[in-house]
Every structure is written in C-alpha cells, then in structure tokens.
Amino acid sequence: MPSYFPPKRDYPWWHNYVLAAASVFLCACATYVQLPGMNLMGVTPNWMLIWLVTWSRRYPVLVAVVTGVSLGLVQDALVGGDWVPTHALGLAIAGGVTAWSQRQNFMREDLISIALLVFVGAVGIETLLGIQFWVLGQDFGDLWPKQQRLALTSAVLSSLWMPLLYVPLNAWWRSPDCEPES
Amino acid sequence: MIDTLRRWWGRYSIHFLSALVGLAIALGLRITQGMPLLEAYQFFTQPWQWVSRNPEPLIESRTVELNARMAELESQNEQLKQLLNLEVTKRNQGTWAMVIGRSGEAWWSQMVLSKGSQDGVLPGAIALGSGGLVGRVTAASPHSSRLLLVSDPSSVVGVSLARSRFMGILRGQNQRNGVLEFFERDPDVRVGDVVLTSPYTTRFPPGIVVGQVVSINLDKQPAPEAVVAFSAPLGLLEYVNVQPFTAKSDALLLSP
Structure with missing residues (x-):
C-alpha cells in the first residue's frame, strides 16, 4: 500500500499518540452521527472494531488485548448503564485474534483479509453481547432472532465501511515516521 | 523463558x-x-447542531398531541361548567356533505352542498371545515342546500377575540380575509390573536374558531379594524360538516 505521507522525521514524538487518540475520538463520535448509507435497519458500522483491527496487526497479542478492553470501556461509556453487559469482552478477543493471526502469518495484508477479520469480529462481538444479555436473564426466544439480524447487519456494514478508516490509518502507521514494524 | x-x-x-x-x-x-x-x-x-431536519413527522406528532390536549381540556371544561351549574353546549356530530357546486363568479360567496332537508340540513344550519367556520345554510331543497360563506360581504358574524374577549363584527371581503370591526375604541388586539364566534351572536353557536388576526388598523374611523384570515381553507373545500342550528331570536341582538 502506498504511503500518503513523505518520509520525514521531524514530527514530535507524541504525534502518533495524538493521531491514535483523535481517531478513537472520531470513532466514538461516529456512533452518534447518522450519515446516509451508514445506517441499515438501525445498525451502524462498528467503528471501534475497525480501528482495533487496523491497530492490532502491528502489536503483540497482550497489547492488542489491553487496547481492545480500553476501546470496549469507551464504547460502554458512550452507551452508559451498568458494567455488564460490556463491549470490552468481545473487543478484547477480537484484538487478540487479530494480533495472533498476524503473528502466525495466517492473514495476508490485503483489504479482503482485513474485511474478513472485521466481519468475523463483528459477528463475534454481537454474539458475545447476546450471550451476556442471555446470562443476565433475557429470554432466549426473544433474543435470538434479533441478535442474528443485528450481528449480520453489523458485520456487513462494518466490513463494507472498513476501508474508510483502515486505508488512511494503515498508510500512516506504515510510513517510516512511525516505529518500524517488528 | x-x-x-x-x-x-x-x-x-x-x-x-x-x-x-x-x-x-x-x-x-x-x-x-x-x-x-x-x-x-x-x-x-x-456548527451542525441547528441544521433543521425533516419537520413533517414532527408537525404530525404535534397535531396528534394538540388534538389530545384539546379533547382533554374540552372534557375538563364541560365538567367545570357542570360544577358551576352552567348550561353545557353539547357539540353535535353533524352530517358531512360534499361540495357539489361552486360558481366562479360567486367563488367567495356561495357553495352548493349535496345534502338537503331530507338529511336534516335546514336553513340556519352552520357549516364547519377543517380549520373552523365555513358558513351558514341559507336555503335547502330536499337533497341539496345552498351555503353562504363567511367570506361573502353580506355575511356578518359576531365574533370575539379568544385572548382578550374584545368583541366585534366580522364581514366577508370576497377573498381569503375578512374585516373585523370592533365595538370599542381601544381594543386589546394583537397580530396572531384567534377569533371565535361570540357568545352574543344569534346566528352561530358560540366559541367556534373563525380565523386569526393578520393586521390591525386602530386609527380607522368610525371604529378600529383588524384584518382576519379565515382559518378554514375556503378555497380548497371539498367536504364540510353541517350542524343543525336555529338562530336565537330572544338573545341580545348584536348582529343583524
């Protein structure tokens, strides 16, 4: 993938942190903003997951898991409410799996593989949320059809919109200004 | 390790x-x-918070809310009147009649309705459209009737302002607006005030919405005037609700 930024070294040391924080903030805001085409049956893309998949590919499993938990907590904060059910569980696993699959060289670095990861991740996150609701006492018969629809819609939307976030972030993080990949 | x-x-x-x-x-x-x-x-x-979204569903739900509130207030009003031993004016359901004839020359003065004396539509009955008062039945044959619109210059309605209760006489002008002539020299009237049929009018039941004040001329001689836009869409009427009414003869005669 081509780099969109010229190879320079005169950015301050914290530019990467600022970029990460700003992009997470945008992802958080995107959950509130309803733009045309981003909303299918009341479901919006899971931007946090897309961000996490983009991020985790460059880091060890432990770091990816901690990042996933953090993003899940932020997402919980946006929704409000109790500590369970939490998004942190699903995102932690998604981050861990992404980092691990990268280590194992299971995944090649093309958009199709990333889309696949995002798709599986979204289904997994929604399913884990559904299981938490079920454990908390919701009726399985009510939950299951709704959850199925939610998981599939979220997965399709997230993987379709994935390049919008993945391409610029990945290009930036791969540029020589960022720490070189191990 | x-x-x-x-x-x-x-x-x-x-x-x-x-x-x-x-x-x-x-x-x-x-x-x-x-x-x-x-x-x-x-x-x-x-910067984007005040971008207006599609207001139509909002208007619809607002209408539903206002209708519900009006029904609530009407029943409350009825109960209070009963407590005070006042006469309760029961709103009649009336009959719906189609507008079957309207001549271009007399567009703002007359309409012909599809119901007549066989259906209980007699001279003196009043016609309401969505929005408010439309007019008064002047003649009825067995299966049709003629309606005199409030916008006809010969139509005179005794009215009062909903807010300040100042009274006057509303004359048609052969157009969408009528002219309200006040009885008093210095009436408390503002643009936007709602105009209702007055409790003293002999030809109409009291409290029916007629229109809204759109402009005021307090210097007019001999009496101050206000221009009132009729709230029923007189130009678009296809159906009207006809309610039987007989003019009160023994009331204080304010309107001719």
Missing part, C-alpha cells in the same frame, strides 16, 4: 505501557459515563 520475557519487554515495553495508560484513560471515561467525550462531542458538533 526469562530471556524471552526480557526480550519481549525490551522490544514492547513502551507499547505495553502506552496501552496501560490508554486503559486507565478508558476506565476513567467509563467511570464518568463518558462525560468528557460527550462534552467534546458537543463542542465539535456545534
């Missing part, structure tokens, strides 16, 4: 520590229910 860990730490300590800092920040956000995030979101989206 220790060696592997040490190498891992040497290579990733900075990432791991950054991730922990991120976790701490996220935990803070979670504990405060995302308050800082919401504040930032509010700040950055300020």
